[in-house]
Amino acid sequence: xESENKIKIRVENLTKIFGPKSRIxxxxxxxxxxxxxxxxxxxTKCGIGVSNASFTVMEGEIIVxxxxxxxGKSTLVRCLNRLIDPTEGKIFIDDEDITTxxxxxxxxxxxxxxxxxxxxFALFPHRTVCQNAExxxxxxxxxxxxxxxxxFTALEQVGLKGWxxxxxxxxxxxxxxxxxxxxxxxxxxxILLMDEAFSALDPLIxxxxxxxxxxxxQQLQKTIVFISHxxxxxxxxxxxxxxxxxxxxxxxGTAEEILTNPATEYVARFVENVDISKxxxxxxxxxxxxxxxxxxxxxxxxxxRFMQKEGFSQIFVHDKKKQVIGLVSADAASEAAQRGEKDxxxxxxxxxxxxxxxxPAADLIPILADIPYPLPxxxxxxxxxxxxxxxxxxxxxxxxxxxxxx
Amino acid sequence: MxxxxxxxxxxxSINFFVENFSFLTIAFTRIMEGVISFMENTLMLLHPxxxxxxxxxxxxxxxxxxxxxxxxxxxxxxxxxMQLWDATVSTITLxxxxxxxxxxxxxxxxxxxxxxxxxxxxxxxxxxxMQTMPAFVYLIPAIPFxxxxxxxxxFATVIFSMPPAxxxxxxxxxxVPKDLVECADAFGSSRWQKLFKLQLPMATPTIMAGxxxxxxxxxxxxxxxxxxxxxxxxxxxWRAIQRLQMGSGFEAGIAIVIVAIILDRVLQHLGxxxx
Numbered sequence: 001x002e003s004e005n006k007i008k009i010r011v012e013n014l015t016k017i018f019g020p021k022s023r024i025x026x027x028x029x030x031x032x033x034x035x036x037x038x039x040x041x042x043x044t045k046c047g048i049g050v051s052n053a054s055f056t057v058m059e060g061e062i063i064v065x066x067x068x069x070x071x072g073k074s075t076l077v078r079c080l081n082r083l084i085d086p087t088e089g090k091i092f093i094d095d096e097d098i099t100t101x102x103x104x105x106x107x108x109x110x111x112x113x114x115x116x117x118x119x120x121f122a123l124f125p126h127r128t129v130c131q132n133a134e135x136x137x138x139x140x141x142x143x144x145x146x147x148x149x150x151x152f153t154a155l156e157q158v159g160l161k162g163w164x165x166x167x168x169x170x171x172x173x174x175x176x177x178x179x180x181x182x183x184x185x186x187x188x189x190x191i192l193l194m195d196e197a198f199s200a201l202d203p204l205i206x207x208x209x210x211x212x213x214x215x216x217x218q219q220l221q222k223t224i225v226f227i228s229h230x231x232x233x234x235x236x237x238x239x240x241x242x243x244x245x246x247x248x249x250x251x252x253g254t255a256e257e258i259l260t261n262p263a264t265e266y267v268a269r270f271v272e273n274v275d276i277s278k279x280x281x282x283x284x285x286x287x288x289x290x291x292x293x294x295x296x297x298x299x300x301x302x303x304x305r306f307m308q309k310e311g312f313s314q315i316f317v318h319d320k321k322k323q324v325i326g327l328v329s330a331d332a333a334s335e336a337a338q339r340g341e342k343d344x345x346x347x348x349x350x351x352x353x354x355x356x357x358x359x360p361a362a363d364l365i366p367i368l369a370d371i372p373y374p375l376p377x378x379x380x381x382x383x384x385x386x387x388x389x390x391x392x393x394x395x396x397x398x399x400x401x402x403x404x405x406x
Numbered sequence: 407m408x409x410x411x412x413x414x415x416x417x418x419s420i421n422f423f424v425e426n427f428s429f430l431t432i433a434f435t436r437i438m439e440g441v442i443s444f445m446e447n448t449l450m451l452l453h454p455x456x457x458x459x460x461x462x463x464x465x466x467x468x469x470x471x472x473x474x475x476x477x478x479x480x481x482x483x484x485x486x487x488m489q490l491w492d493a494t495v496s497t498i499t500l501x502x503x504x505x506x507x508x509x510x511x512x513x514x515x516x517x518x519x520x521x522x523x524x525x526x527x528x529x530x531x532x533x534x535x536m537q538t539m540p541a542f543v544y545l546i547p548a549i550p551f552x553x554x555x556x557x558x559x560x561f562a563t564v565i566f567s568m569p570p571a572x573x574x575x576x577x578x579x580x581x582v583p584k585d586l587v588e589c590a591d592a593f594g595s596s597r598w599q600k601l602f603k604l605q606l607p608m609a610t611p612t613i614m615a616g617x618x619x620x621x622x623x624x625x626x627x628x629x630x631x632x633x634x635x636x637x638x639x640x641x642x643x644w645r646a647i648q649r650l651q652m653g654s655g656f657e658a659g660i661a662i663v664i665v666a667i668i669l670d671r672v673l674q675h676l677g678x679x680x681x
Contacts, residue, residue: 083591118585183593187593
């Protein structure tokens with residue numbers, strides 16, 4: 001898709017310093033010299049919110065900005081819609097510089113392009129669910145009938161049909177945040193800013209909401225900037241992850257890049273508690289199958305020879321179109337060879353379990369325990385690789401160790 | 407050490423205003439007196455019994471509380487029976503005008519004070535003075551500006567009863583949770599949209615508590631205002647004090663209490679209903 005290559009948000013050298021106005025230039029100079037956060041606070045009474053952050057977000061991408069509390073992630077996202085005015089740096093949304101907009105232009109951008117979902121839902125308690133969902137449209141000045149329609153559609157999208165006339169306090173936490181999400185979606189913004197949107201929910205509900213967001217995203221293709229302190233959440237949702245510490249970006253990349261190749265000790269410490277088997281996929285632990293048999297060319301004897309050479313007691317069989325159609329065991333092949341049969345089809349086992357390249361490594365372990373043959377990884381029916389117990393365990397322990405030591 | 411002539415200075419400045427502006431305030435007084443007597447006469451047009459039934463019905467319609475409605479009926483009948491009806495109507499008129507004036511001035515000031523810290527810094531100490539200054543003191547300058555009578559009484563009552571309206575409006579708006587205000591901003595609300603769609607609706611219960619306080623303070627001022635000729639129930643109490651008539655003093659006092667209870671309960675109910 002070509003739209004995925006378009007840059008939606010570009011942040012350049014963004015810095016936010018909190019504190020008395022007169023002392024901010026001093027703090028800025030100290031920051032440029034590389035002084036750390038505590039010393040700057042001591043010397044100038046200025047706090048560093050965000051320090052020289054640069055990144056881009058592609059259209060249709062979910063980017064997760066992650067860090068512990070106080071790492072500046074919430075400040076950073078509030079700079080994107082200028083709930084907080086940055087001290088220095090530029091923010092471009094669709095090539096429009098947000099930092100120089102007048103109050104009215106800023107309102108226009110907020111009304112049309114930026115939806116926001118808040119950690120503590122921030123629903124208006126004096127308005128019904130429907131009135132909450134239509135707030136943004138009401139602010140835009142849309143006619144009551146039309147905005148009601150859109151609010152209903154948005155509420156239906158998040159699974160709240162039938163709750164339109166209830167008040168927020170009658171809803172559970174998870175449902176309240178659905179209203180929060182519907183309120184943002186109703187305006188049909190290009191960009192969703194989600195500030196720790198699921199952090200206040202209990203783990204089961206949180207997991208449901210994450211799944212639902214992924215589902216919605218597949219339909220809607222918004223650009224989502226998601227703030228989180230939870231690495232598992234970041235790994236689940238993020239196409240890319242930005243890790244922040246003390247206001248600065250310490251690493252950005254895909255989940256696997258960050259896990260397997262932590263840029264600093266901080267990142268390594270952050271990721272060491274992650275269950276690596278949840279993050280690694282079949283693709284990253286599989287090995288290349290060295291030989292395949294095709295019934296058109298190979299008989300039981302040649303299949304047997306392949307197996308002896310590779311040290312496996314099974315071999316997979318594919319047809320002319322490289323579609324994997326079954327497997328032959330060494331026992332069956334040697335019996336057939338002794339009987340003098342030439343056909344592989346008759347001794348081929350046709351039903352076998354397979355996985356796809358993106359199956360999580362955690363799911364592989366129980367499957368491997370149940371089957372007597374190597375687990376094939378197929379994509380569109382073609383062989384991508386095989387997974388054997390030994391290679392999986394080796395991969396898990398190696399990745400685990402490399403992030404421990406780094 | 408020479409005495410600092412603070413009193414003289416205040417007196418001189420008040421005199422200055424009286425000399426230069428009293429023609430305006432006196433003209434205002436004439437108009438207001440007309441309005442007040444028009445209101446009183448209108449209320450008097452209704453037969454007391456009819457008036458009482460209407461009030462009891464209104465109380466029931468507003469609060470849906472049968473007990474309070476019956477209390478209003480019985481209480482007002484008692485007042486009528488004590489032959490204090492005219493004085494009560496006069497007092498209610500005075501309280502009504504004073505309260506409305508206090509609210510029309512006080513609520514906007516409260517809103518501005520909540521939204522601008524600079525205004526707030528000026529308003530707060532002024533409110534402190536208004537609330538701690540003995541109420542009697544307001545009566546003195548009220549007379550040269552408005553002459554003896556009801557308008558001067560209303561002036562003093564407005565000043566005395568306005569602070570809670572300002573303070574609680576300000577408080578109510580400041581208490582709107584920060585994340586909700588931030589949310590309204592994030593969705594692109596203008597300042598007015600934020601005020602009318604979020605801050606004022608959220609502050610309504612607190613503002614209503616302020617309205618309640620203002621009404622109660624205005625009622626408590628009527629006796630004091632009687633000293634400068636406000637008449638009404640306060641006038642009855644004042645006369646009883648001067649003649650040492652304990653019975654009629656208490657009768658008028660009870661009438662004030664009855665009016666106060668009815669107003670307080672109805673307003674409280676209206677305030678809490680919004681929550």
